[in-house]
Amino acid sequence: MIKPLSDEVAGTLATRPIHPGVRIGHVHLKVADLDRSLAFYCGVLGFELMQRYGTQAAFVSAGGYHHHIGLNTWESQGGSPPPPGTTGLYHVAILYPTRAALADALYRLAEAGIPLQGASDHGVSEALYLSDPDGNGIELYVDRPEDQWPRNAEGELQMVTRHLNLQDLLAAREP
Structure with missing residues (x-):
């Protein structure tokens, strides 16, 4: 069993971030x-x-x-699937390299009759939300270039959740 960290150790760890090259x-x-x-x-x-x-x-x-x-x-x-109100995985996020590739994913889902549970523009990204056949949450998304991310006057990141226009996204699909 992992013991809770002392305030002294927790404070030390908080000042030492993980290596920036770490990826999931x-x-x-x-x-x-x-x-x-x-x-x-x-x-x-x-x-x-x-x-x-x-x-x-x-x-x-x-x-x-x-x-x-x-x-x-x-x-x-x-x-x-685990019942609602229990802990576990919320969703797996799958990053697409381009908006056209995400548009193709949306097209594939529509062709297969897979319903979306949501679609959002987060300012930093555009995302589609659905479940796999076992009820695992799936997010399919594309990031915007970092220089387009919304920021406040102090330069702090300001993510949002807005409606994603699916027809506009589908229009980005390459034939």
Whole structure:
């Protein structure tokens, strides 16, 4: 069990930020049905299957990376999503490289009949919100260039949540 930090230690840690090169490399999700999840992540979103471990696990990625998303049924075969009001993953955010690529994701979702739960312009990014077949929250988003991020008079970041015009986003899709 991890013990709470003393005020002295907590104060020292707060002045020493994490290395700026640190990135979140991948997420591993518990799913109820591996084939159903692969149909969503590969068939709808377009991730590539990199490796499969029989009927219990698979690893998918974009661009040939070893894996961005791991899917497994080790503790969840046939299971159900956690009930509302419990702790756990809120959503996985998948960053798209361009607005046109995010527009293509929106098109794929519409073609597959996958409903959105939300769509927001956050000033720093544009985002689509939905759930995967197991009820895991998914955010598909594209960042704006940092010089376009909204800031107040003191230069502090001022993220917002505004309506995202989906027709305008779809218009950015490359044929």
